[in-house]
Amino acid sequence: MGLAILLGIFSLCVLLGVPVAFGMGIAAAAAFFYEGFPLLITFQRIISGVSVFSLLAIPFFIFAGELMLHGGIAARLVRFASALVGSVRGGLASVNIFSSMLFGGISGSAIADISALGSLLIPVMKEKGYRPDYAVNVTVTSSIAGVVIPPSHNMIIFAVAAGGGISISKLFLAGVIPGILMCVMLAIAAYILALRHNYPAEPFPGMQTVLLTAAAALPGFITAVIIVGGVLSGVFTVTESGAFGAIYALLLTAFVYRSLTWENFITAVVTSVRTTAMVMILIGCAGAFAYLLALYQVPTLLTDLLVTISDNPFVIILMLNVILLLLGMIMDMAALILICTPIFLPIAREIGMDPIQFGIMLLMNLGLGLCTPPVGSCLFVGCAVGKIPIEQALKSIWPFYLAMFAALMLVSYIPAISLTLPGLIE
């Protein structure tokens, strides 16, 4: 009965449009009340769920991403990518994907990626004769690389939702090859479409320009090196490296690039505060919700249910992918990481899947959800930046979905793709 109250009230809240965090809080409070716990236990759990040292990295990552977005780092990366890969057929699409790989790796946010790169590249692509829906679709789908290429604050949310015991350094490393694979798949799809639409190639600007643009982009790229390198080398904790990365980004954009104005700084602070509060309250409420899921043994019940359908790990992995993809279509990423991890991770462990591989698979699935309607925040932002209706983007996005799905399947069924690099630091 308690489980029915928990899930029933949560589902009702979601259907009515109550914010997901409060939906989880209301459902948890009702279930605690039903079980005879004092109500203040709910809020004690929410507050203690937020006061976790490793979670302090999240505001730093978000702040660093916002500083890069408003501080001119993206523009330098685009110039470098343009010089390096712009000369292939449909060159601007390749520039877009390669820039996403670089910028996503630094900012760790798909939305920041679209806002920064989309506003730079989509107008140029349209001007050069690329179809607007093609330009938007390339930008939207390639931005998902930011979710898996380190550093990504979503990885920290996953590690926390998994209840500790998962190394963030290993997660960071695990995301590199899947992120690159996703970008390669997207580049192939974009290239095939570019041939079909006869899109032009940009002239090669020469090695000197490539080197000059690389030198200009390098200080920005060092932000990612500081964050990831600091964690991997064990010099910094993930929180310290996030803070150091944010301070470096602030100094770089304010004093070296001199592109961070006072207004941009205030915008970056206020936007980071809003995003941090939104993510952290989700984490707090999910802590109380997940406690009850564990109390009612939901993961065990669900594992038993899936095993009755099939005990073949390949089929269960496929089912997990389908469920995550469907959920990703209707709910946003941070909320789903927090809800799905405690439920599905035990199932993945049960069938012998490594938690790190599961984490990357989960992030890729939910990332795909960010560019699918009806709740596809990346798709919406991309269409807004590209000034096209969502229906227009959807008509031609299928080749890109297929490319991402192929990458997802490879990551799901070939553990080596995500586990080789983490295996090197065993």
Next chain:
Amino acid sequence: MSQSRARSGLGQCLRWMSGASIFACSCAMVVLVAIFGWLVFGRYILNATPTWVEQLSLLLVVYITFLGSAAGVYEGTHLGVTFLRDGLPRPLRRIATLIADTAVAGFGLVMMLACLELFEFGWSTKLPMLNVPESLRTLPALLSGGMIFLFAGARVIGTVADFIQGSSRAGEEN
């Protein structure tokens, strides 16, 4: 006339509260980055770790989370699944919105009352390293609960008032 003036006065007051919350959170964010910079500098350059930084950072994050999420209720920036509600016919959509706002207001009220109890409990206990009452950690949740109640409650009152005004106008026209 006086009713609309009261509504606009209340609206201004709520906007000010939301703005003040965001301002406080923004200051907390800047302090958070600065003290963590000091922590890294102290630990790796001075070889003297300022141990209070971790506790203060955790306290600041609680303030950013709760005050920021209260402002998020006012600004409507929280993540939610609204496409199902948006697809409903207008009268049903208004009812669903009313129920959702009432649920959020109720959650805020319960949070405020429960955190008031936690606040009283924690007054005599001190936070480690900072030597300030544990209640300071509960305070933002208490304030946030109150603000969430006010922000969502004001929306409920607004929707009900619009509904009553609409009905009486339709009655007069008939």
